[in-house]
Amino acid sequence: MNYSVLIAQMLQASVMTLRIFFVTLVFSLPLGLAVALGRMTKVKAVNIPVRIYILIMRGTPLMLQLLFIFYGLKPIFGIQLERVLSAEVAFILNYAAYFAEIFRGGIAAVPQGQREAAQVLGFTKRQTFFHIVLPQVVKNILPPMGNEFITLVKDTSLAQVIGVVELLQTTSEWVSSAVSMVPFAVAGVFYLIMNAVVSRCFTVLEKHYAYYR
Amino acid sequence: MPILSAHNIKKSFGGVEVLKGISVDVDKGEVLTVIGPSGSGKSTFLRCAAQLESIDSGEIKICGETLASNNESGCAVYADKAARSRISRHVGLVFQNFNLFPHFSVLRNITEAPVRVLGKTKEEAEKTAIGLLEKMELSDKAGAYPCQLSGGQQQRVSIARALAMSPDILFFDEPTSALDPELTGEILEVIRALAEEHMTMVVVTHEMSFARGVADKVVFMADGTVVEEGPPEQLFGNTQSERTKAFLSRYNAGG
Numbered sequence: 001m002n003y004s005v006l007i008a009q010m011l012q013a014s015v016m017t018l019r020i021f022f023v024t025l026v027f028s029l030p031l032g033l034a035v036a037l038g039r040m041t042k043v044k045a046v047n048i049p050v051r052i053y054i055l056i057m058r059g060t061p062l063m064l065q066l067l068f069i070f071y072g073l074k075p076i077f078g079i080q081l082e083r084v085l086s087a088e089v090a091f092i093l094n095y096a097a098y099f100a101e102i103f104r105g106g107i108a109a110v111p112q113g114q115r116e117a118a119q120v121l122g123f124t125k126r127q128t129f130f131h132i133v134l135p136q137v138v139k140n141i142l143p144p145m146g147n148e149f150i151t152l153v154k155d156t157s158l159a160q161v162i163g164v165v166e167l168l169q170t171t172s173e174w175v176s177s178a179v180s181m182v183p184f185a186v187a188g189v190f191y192l193i194m195n196a197v198v199s200r201c202f203t204v205l206e207k208h209y210a211y212y213r
Numbered sequence: 214m215p216i217l218s219a220h221n222i223k224k225s226f227g228g229v230e231v232l233k234g235i236s237v238d239v240d241k242g243e244v245l246t247v248i249g250p251s252g253s254g255k256s257t258f259l260r261c262a263a264q265l266e267s268i269d270s271g272e273i274k275i276c277g278e279t280l281a282s283n284n285e286s287g288c289a290v291y292a293d294k295a296a297r298s299r300i301s302r303h304v305g306l307v308f309q310n311f312n313l314f315p316h317f318s319v320l321r322n323i324t325e326a327p328v329r330v331l332g333k334t335k336e337e338a339e340k341t342a343i344g345l346l347e348k349m350e351l352s353d354k355a356g357a358y359p360c361q362l363s364g365g366q367q368q369r370v371s372i373a374r375a376l377a378m379s380p381d382i383l384f385f386d387e388p389t390s391a392l393d394p395e396l397t398g399e400i401l402e403v404i405r406a407l408a409e410e411h412m413t414m415v416v417v418t419h420e421m422s423f424a425r426g427v428a429d430k431v432v433f434m435a436d437g438t439v440v441e442e443g444p445p446e447q448l449f450g451n452t453q454s455e456r457t458k459a460f461l462s463r464y465n466a467g468g
Contacts, residue, residue, distance in 0.1 A: 117312035121326035212315045
């Protein structure tokens with residue numbers, strides 16, 4: 001087994017893993033916030049569809065969602081997304097649902113008195129949300145968000161079920177061709193390093209927000 | 214012309230009537246203290262006047278502008294959104310639990326609303342805020358965060374925050390109830406100083422000697438009604454109602 005080739009290929013596959021990771025975050029965080037607000041509104045026409053969406057995303061396996069978006073959209077809607085895009089769409093939709101519930105908890109944890117104080121001072125609802133509530137939500141949700149980010153790094157490996165060549169897929173090929181477990185161990189180290197970086201980022205963020213309360 | 218004029222205010226929470234027809238007038242420069250047992254509707258009344266709760270029927274006017282009034286069937290109808298927001302500019306409210314913004318420094322707690330709501334420049338707002346902090350004897354705390362302050366200091370910041378909006382009337386909802394006994398004095402002192410400057414105020418309080426000392430007029434509320442009202446000497450010295458007497462004697466007995 002040529003280790004330098006192994007490492008080079010795994011590094012290359014890691015780029016796909018990281019791509020799915022970042023693309024998912026960039027889209028699912030804002031989407032999750034919007035979904036949280038939709039979940040919290042009293043407007044039934046918004047609230048009910050949002051609840052159904054969250055139920056489906058959290059109630060079915062992510063792997064099934066990946067398969068459905070890649071293979072299932074064609075027969076039903078005549079849409080065929082390319083493999084990587086399918087994976088990204090599935091991850092975004094799935095993670096937005098989880099993020100939404102985390103945002104919802106974080107928003108509910110901001111005391112009502114904060115909104116009342118803002119209202120009496122004359123802030124609009126929008127100003128209250130973005131300047132008073134949301135900054136406090138960010139601090140509230142860092143620990144559960146850290147969990148989700150770490151899970152996402154590992155979940156990217158599921159993309160291989162629709163043929164996306166990511167880190168674990170590449171590793172498996174090496175394992176079967178070289179008849180060696182070493183690539184698995186190396187892949188483990190790769191995931192570990194990525195998640196050590198994620199953890200470290202969250203530690204820094206939590207320290208940054210430790211200046212109050 | 215009264216700054217606050219409330220007439221026959223009624224308000225229910227889930228079938229329970231907490232305000233059963235409250236009428237109160239506060240003139241410019243007047244200090245009204247509201248006393249009464251817990252659950253008598255004192256705070257609810259203030260929250261209605263500050264638009265944190267809506268009334269079911271009755272009339273509220275602030276600075277001559279009608280916030281809510283009855284329609285033919287006797288239900289309260291509120292003014293439009295623009296008028297409500299204009300009316301809310303006249304009103305400041307100091308909460309029992311301060312409700313300072315924990316993620317902002319003391320200075321920014323005071324400047325945020327003048328900048329965002331009144332459109333003042335940051336420099337202007339900071340100048341006012343620093344003046345108010347001096348008045349509250351908190352000049353050295355401008356850069357601190359609320360969590361670093363004592364309860365009494367936090368409440369003084371929240372008073373400064375309310376004053377920075379230059380309200381025409383300032384409401385205090387039990388401003389010392391969340392404080393340790395040794396810290397209540399400093400807050401009462403601040404309110405007394407504001408009274409001397411003829412700030413128009415409504416203070417809901419359980420501090421009887423303060424309620425008597427600072428007020429131009431005292432209202433005793435019980436079970437959602439105004440039982441008795443009058444100048445402090447009369448209400449405390451020559452109490453008319455048995456209900457008021459019973460309440461005050463319990464306080465006197467308790468020290």
